[in-house]
Amino acid sequence: MKKNMMKTLAITGLTILAMGALAGCGSQNAETKAADTTTTAAAANDTTAAGSTAGTEAAKGDLKGSISMVGSTSMEKFATALGEVFMEKYPSVTVQTEFVGSGAGIEAVGNGSADIGNSSRNLKDEEKAKGINENIVAIDGIAVVTDSKNAAENLTKDQLINIYNGTTNNWKDLGGADQPIVVIGRESGSGTRTAFEELLKLENKCKYSNELDSTGAVMAKVASTPGAIGYVSLDVLDDTVKTLKLENTDPTPENIKAGSYFLSRPFVMATKGEISAQNENVKALFDFIYSDEGKELVKSVGLIPAN
Incomplete structure (x- = not known):
């Protein structure tokens, strides 16, 4: 009887040890899975951030539509070069230019028939009073x-x-x-x-x-x-x-x-209201003009950058 009892206790002990070992192994797997989950989540966050940055960069180059410039014949060389370079940077944007004189350009931007009025002179007080903004781009x-x-x-x-x-x-x-x-x-x-x-x-x-x-x-x-x-x-x-x-x-x-x-005299690209109030295409055009690359373009056509 005593021998049978000893055998039973030995089997029970082995069973407990085996269960403990299995529990320990299960705990290790859980920790590994948790670590894997954390790593996966971090990678997903990194991918999302990268995708967001890429999306932002894509948005910068995703301009579409047109920009209309009307005005000074003296600004023809500059405006033509500007339009060509800008359309190379933004192939989905068309820059349309018309050279009919400064007065006509200011009138066109004032009545909304053009995005930009090119003027080879300063704006008059009565023109500014109509909400037309004087943006000097070159001298x-x-x-x-x-x-x-x-x-x-x-x-x-x-x-x-x-x-x-x-x-x-x-x-x-x-x-x-x-x-x-x-x-x-x-x-x-x-x-x-x-x-x-x-x-x-x-x-x-x-x-x-x-x-x-x-x-x-x-x-x-x-x-x-x-x-x-x-x-x-x-x-x-x-x-x-x-x-x-x-x-x-x-x-x-x-x-x-x-x-x-x-x-x-100044070369002015007049807008109805501040540059910040214009559409995305026009704002991008002015960003380019005032950039280092834009200043080099101004110099390349024999003009002096405004800033």
């Missing part, structure tokens, strides 16, 4: 040009004023040949004309032989007309015309930035 110089055979080299500010108000009408008084001066200018409403006349205090005082409706037309007329003089945006200069010094100073970006060349 331009106004170059004074004559036909390539003209012997004159330099004009003082007073001499330039006297040419355009009709007081001086022959190049022989200015270091040139005995030849009539043919005074070329832009049409009424042109930002270049407005800036030129304001800088020289010649508003409504100029005596023009021809008033032309684009920068290109002024260049072509001056190039083909002996004794002609005209004013154009700095960035369109080429060897078809002769560029005159003013007060012995060449119209270069360096001289304009230094303040030694007196004929300079």
Whole structure:
């Protein structure tokens, strides 16, 4: 009897030890599973965060639609280059440009028919009063040009004023040949004309032989007309015309930035309201213009960055 009891106790002990071992093994599996779950959750969080970042980056490049710019012919070179580069960055955005003069551009943005009104002059107080915002994107110089055979080299500010108000009408008084001066200018409403006349205090005082409706037309007329003089945006200069010094100073970006060349004006991309109130496409365009890459574009077309 005692022997049977001892055998029973031994079997019971072994059973308890086996159950304990199994319990211990089960506990270890639970801990491993918990650790695996934690690791999986952390990985999932990392994946979600990465996906969120990727989504944000994708959203930046996910612009679609169009941007319409209307206005200054003097800004054609800059606006065209800007549109081309921006569309390369955002292939789903179309930048539409129309060059009809600063006044027309400001009117277009004011009445909502354009997103941006390009103006080669500062906005007037009455334009600002209509809620139009002046966003200066570059500084331009106004170059004074004559036909390539003209012997004159330099004009003082007073001499330039006297040419355009009709007081001086022959190049022989200015270091040139005995030849009539043919005074070329832009049409009424042109930002270049407005800036030129304001800088020289010649508003409504100029005596023009021809008033032309684009920068290109002024260049072509001056190039083909002996004794002609005209004013154009700095960035369109080429060897078809002769560029005159003013007060012995060449119209270069360096001289304009230094303040030694007196004929300079802003390039404005006007919006109805602040930039922050515009649609995503327009806001992205201004972000680009004011970026380092945008500043390099401004310089590449012969202009000075605004900031």
